[in-house]
Amino acid sequence: MNHVHRGAVNALRFGRRTLAAAVVLTLCAVVALAAAAVVRGADDAAEAALASGSGLRQIDLEAPHDDPGARRLSGTALDGVRALEGVDSVEPLLQASFDSGTDESLPPFLLHATTERPSLRPPLLHRSRDAVFPLRGREVVLPAVGDGQDLTGLLGRTVDVAHTRRTGENRGTASADRITVVGLYDPAWRQDGPNAAYAAAPLVVEWAAAREGVSPERFLATRGFSGATVVVARPEAVAPVLERLHRDGFSARAVADRVRELPLLLELFRWGSWLMLGLLAAVAAAAGVGMGGTLLRERIHEVGLLRALGHTRRQILTAFAVEAGCLGLAAGAAGALLGSALGALAVRGLRGLELFARHLPPGLVVPGAWTVAATLLLPAAAVLAGAARPLRRAVRTDPVRALRAW
Amino acid sequence: MTAEVGPVLAARGLTVVHRGPGGPVTAVRGAVLDLAPGRTVALTGRSGSGKTSLLTALGLLAVPTAGTVLVDGRDTAGLPDAALSALRRDRLGFVFQSFHLLPQFTAAENVALAHPGGLRRGAGPARLLLHGVGLGHRLDHRPRQLSAGEQQRVALARALVNRPAVLLADEPTGNLDAESAAAVLDLLTRSAVQDGCAVLLVTHSAEVAARADRVLEMVDGALVDGAPPALPYRPAPAPGAAS
Numbered sequence: 001m002n003h004v005h006r007g008a009v010n011a012l013r014f015g016r017r018t019l020a021a022a023v024v025l026t027l028c029a030v031v032a033l034a035a036a037a038v039v040r041g042a043d044d045a046a047e048a049a050l051a052s053g054s055g056l057r058q059i060d061l062e063a064p065h066d067d068p069g070a071r072r073l074s075g076t077a078l079d080g081v082r083a084l085e086g087v088d089s090v091e092p093l094l095q096a097s098f099d100s101g102t103d104e105s106l107p108p109f110l111l112h113a114t115t116e117r118p119s120l121r122p123p124l125l126h127r128s129r130d131a132v133f134p135l136r137g138r139e140v141v142l143p144a145v146g147d148g149q150d151l152t153g154l155l156g157r158t159v160d161v162a163h164t165r166r167t168g169e170n171r172g173t174a175s176a177d178r179i180t181v182v183g184l185y186d187p188a189w190r191q192d193g194p195n196a197a198y199a200a201a202p203l204v205v206e207w208a209a210a211r212e213g214v215s216p217e218r219f220l221a222t223r224g225f226s227g228a229t230v231v232v233a234r235p236e237a238v239a240p241v242l243e244r245l246h247r248d249g250f251s252a253r254a255v256a257d258r259v260r261e262l263p264l265l266l267e268l269f270r271w272g273s274w275l276m277l278g279l280l281a282a283v284a285a286a287a288g289v290g291m292g293g294t295l296l297r298e299r300i301h302e303v304g305l306l307r308a309l310g311h312t313r314r315q316i317l318t319a320f321a322v323e324a325g326c327l328g329l330a331a332g333a334a335g336a337l338l339g340s341a342l343g344a345l346a347v348r349g350l351r352g353l354e355l356f357a358r359h360l361p362p363g364l365v366v367p368g369a370w371t372v373a374a375t376l377l378l379p380a381a382a383v384l385a386g387a388a389r390p391l392r393r394a395v396r397t398d399p400v401r402a403l404r405a406w
Numbered sequence: 407m408t409a410e411v412g413p414v415l416a417a418r419g420l421t422v423v424h425r426g427p428g429g430p431v432t433a434v435r436g437a438v439l440d441l442a443p444g445r446t447v448a449l450t451g452r453s454g455s456g457k458t459s460l461l462t463a464l465g466l467l468a469v470p471t472a473g474t475v476l477v478d479g480r481d482t483a484g485l486p487d488a489a490l491s492a493l494r495r496d497r498l499g500f501v502f503q504s505f506h507l508l509p510q511f512t513a514a515e516n517v518a519l520a521h522p523g524g525l526r527r528g529a530g531p532a533r534l535l536l537h538g539v540g541l542g543h544r545l546d547h548r549p550r551q552l553s554a555g556e557q558q559r560v561a562l563a564r565a566l567v568n569r570p571a572v573l574l575a576d577e578p579t580g581n582l583d584a585e586s587a588a589a590v591l592d593l594l595t596r597s598a599v600q601d602g603c604a605v606l607l608v609t610h611s612a613e614v615a616a617r618a619d620r621v622l623e624m625v626d627g628a629l630v631d632g633a634p635p636a637l638p639y640r641p642a643p644a645p646g647a648a649s
Contacts, residue, residue: 002523002524002525002526002527003524005524005525005526006519006524006525009510009511009515009525010510013510013511014510301506302508305506305508306519307467307491307494308465308467308494308500309494309495309500309519309520309564310491310492310493310494310495310496310498310520310522310568311491311495312487312488312491313487314488398468399467399468400462400467400468403467403502403506
């Protein structure tokens with residue numbers, strides 16, 4: 001312990017010499033850890049979202065907009081999917097817009113009627129009856145605030161709205177309909193966009209078919225749904241069902257993969273974190289080489305003196321290793337502390353931005369224990385790795401020659 | 407009747423050959439030497455005659471080419487590094503011409519560095535010794551804050567803190583003015599008398615050599631008996647002691 005103590009005293013006394021390296025190391029550690037905290041927040045939010053629902057058992061099916069070779073999601077095709085082994089249910093997705101029409105007593109709005117899906121029901125703020133779902137007939141659930149309008153006054157009311165009916169090539173007319181608002185959901189829920197209104201599938205299909213100027217049956221046979229959520233019995237069934245869907249020509253993807261996939265900017269945070277950890281290791285190793293070099297060039301006489309005073313090579317090596325390690329540990333500790341704080345602040349700040357709000361959790365986000373441990377210990381380990389060779393050379397120097405260097 | 411005390415440090419046929427650019431150079435040729443407790447031996451000789459080579463071999467810092475060094479009668483040839491380090495730590499003390507104090511440590515810490523208990527356990531003995539050499543008011547000063555004479559007294563305290571059996575001093579007064587040199591020399595020789603420490607003193611100064619019990623001269627690597635001391639040796643009183 002004496003030699004550890006001596007190394008620590010040396011580190012303290014020579015602190016000013018290594019200040020620049022310590023500051024650079026600390027900055028690298030801070031940036032690495034702050035970025036890691038943001039990524040962890042996003043990962044946690046994704047996992048929480050998956051764990052809270054049936055996300056781990058869901059597969060998204062998409063209509064062949066971008067992939068002309070993929071199968072259309074017609075009613076028959078979805079019936080085939082429903083019949084696959086391991087599939088619990090298939091919940092089709094379709095949207096059709098409607099507005100407040102000519103009724104001047106209504107706030108003006110344009111909303112998107114969206115098929116209600118049992119696995120993705122919005123969180124209700126207000127309801128006109130106890131069991132709102134499943135929706136029936138011409139019942140709808142609106143956002144409490146939609147298209148910039150406060151829609152809470154519509155709860156429990158049956159109102160006239162308008163949707164588009166195609167009358168010819170590039171021509172259409174407003175068609176009146178009557179809906180009953182049975183619930184209002186939290187507008188922060190944006191699973192299907194900011195102005196989604198939920199309705200039973202037949203109503204949405206009817207309006208979507210009218211927009212195309214065809215009957216609902218023909219619409220389903222020729223255009224089909226824009227998407228569907230396939231719910232399987234167990235998370236383990238996702239892979240085989242997914243494989244079967246691909247084989248059958250569907251454009252399909254596990255919901256867990258989609259939810260875990262972060263926006264490009266958040267992915268950049270992840271890569272940035274790794275990059276900064278790499279840079280941290282490289283800078284620390286360079287600092288270690290520098291410290292070892294200083295020992296060889298400027299403090300070799302110290303080795304000679306300690307040898308003359310009866311210190312063994314191992315004891316001298318220990319003391320210098322502690323001295324070098326102290327730099328890395330101090331930088332790592334400062335970086336871990338400041339990086340955690342900066343990460344928490346960054347998550348808070350980014351949540352205020354539209355792009356990140358859905359991907360980052362509320363509350364305090366701290367980086368993972370392993371990341372903190374890596375940030376704390378990596379600089380010390382890298383400094384020691386860098387200093388190892390010159391340190392070994394120094395303690396092997398002939399003490400008489402080392403003393404002559406005084 | 408007094409019992410004969412054996413040498414604490416002895417050299418037997420000690421030979422040191424350096425490999426130089428122009429071929430091997432014999433720095434020490436078959437030196438035979440006994441250092442007895444309480445006695446001071448001065449080693450003189452021209453520059454390059456092999457004094458420092460002999461000193462470093464006796465101090466177990468360099469492995470002799472031939473011959474052996476005995477510490478307390480024990481042959482040190484072939485001992486591993488750890489055992490040699492332990493002998494240096496426990497039995498030997500070094501004083502160097504250019505003090506060799508570490509600038510990052512205080513005077514007290516520099517002394518404690520040589521204590522087998524390290525900086526913490528050596529702190530008390532180090533402070534006591536520094537008081538003993540008249541530097542009680544300089545304990546927490548760094549070397550650069552001390553005069554040359556004070557630095558050498560710190561170095562002397564460092565050499566004594568492990569209560570060595572042998573003190574090896576290489577030109578200990580070479581960088582000091584006359585007054586500081588006299589003070590350091592007094593302290594050095596007093597240690598030999600009071601603590602029963604064997605002292606080997608490498609010096610160019612006839613005046614310093616004259617205060618030794620025996621003078622040896624190195625001539626082209628060979629040890630020969632030098633002239634008897636010209637001045638009688640009298641240990642100086644301790645600083646602060648009544649005369």
